[in-house]
Amino acid sequence: MKARVTVMLKNGVLDPQGEAVRHALGSLGFDGVEGVRQGKVIELELAPGTTEDTVVQMCEKLLANTVIESYRVEMG
Amino acid sequence: MHAAVLVFPGSNCDRDLAVAFERAGARVSMVWHKETGLPDGVDLVAVPGGFSYGDYLRCGAIAANSPICGALKKHVERGGFALGICNGFQVLTETRLLPGALRRNGNLKYICKPVGLRVETADSAFTAGYAAGQEITVPIAHHDGNYYADDETLKALNDQDRVAFRYADNPNGSVQDIAGLLSENRRVLGMMPHPERMAEPAHGGTDGQAMFRALTDQLETA
Secondary structure (H helix, E strand, O other): OEEEEEEEEOOOOOOHHHHHHHHHHHHOOOOOOOOOOOOEEEEEEOOOOOOHHHHHHHHHHHHOOOOOEEEEEEEO | OEEEEEEOOOEOOHHHHHHHHHHOOOEEEEEEOOOOOOOOOOOEEEEOOEOHHHHOOOOOHHHHOOHHHHHHHHHHHOOOEEEEEOHHHHHHHHOOOOOOEEEOOOOOOOEEEEEEEEEOOOOOOOOOOOOOOOEEEEEEEEOOOEEEOOHHHHHHHHHOOOEEEEEOOOOOOOHHHEEEEEOOOOOEEEEOOOHHHOOEHHHOEOOOHHHHHHHHHHHHHO
16 A cells, blocks of 8 residues: 655745746746746555554654645555 | 853754854853753753754744754743744744745845845844844854745734844845844844854954853843
């Protein structure tokens, strides 16, 4: 059983790494990239029966810093 | 005054911090991250700079959930003092003992250089040795020191005179030039600059010394 957690900086929190990627894409000639946000994906291998609720608790306690980051949990 | 300096795998300013306190006259205990309690009679817990747990996941995130940080939280809840410098500041925000968070520097670079700081308040045991408005020079050495807090938090910090230091020339993109801040009870201070690296003449300056002296004097008589 797996869960995939995507952690992103919240909208409104400046993402300097995303900005740097956007500039780099522009300098490679990729026009039309209006914004880049960079985040991280954390894949969890879970014992059978682990609930999405538990994964949400993991996000709240450790995997995301909810002061500046949002997260999304996908089970399966 | 008895200070406990926490040591995590990857801490690298722990000895410097201990020496700064010792030279100011404090007694210092080094406390390993796996301990679940602090030594008896600790007045202040100091969380040093470095790269606790290799900065994995987020700077300070894993340290904030280590056994010793449970004891740190209890110490602060009891009204104890705590000082977090650099990675220590990141740990204090991750434990939510201080509000806000430290993001990647705005220019994406690791910045290591002396910077000018304006002391914003002398109303704390940490800053009592300075005058409000005084400018001091203290080095920074970080990749993730770009302070962020939402507008409501910033308003509270300003209204309650809890911004301890601002950068004279903002090096990292921190909101409102914030370099260090106090908790609501003024007993917890987090700051990105390193006063322990500017605490004796051999360091090239002594502007950081007043913090360790003030803390040692004030907590001695407390």
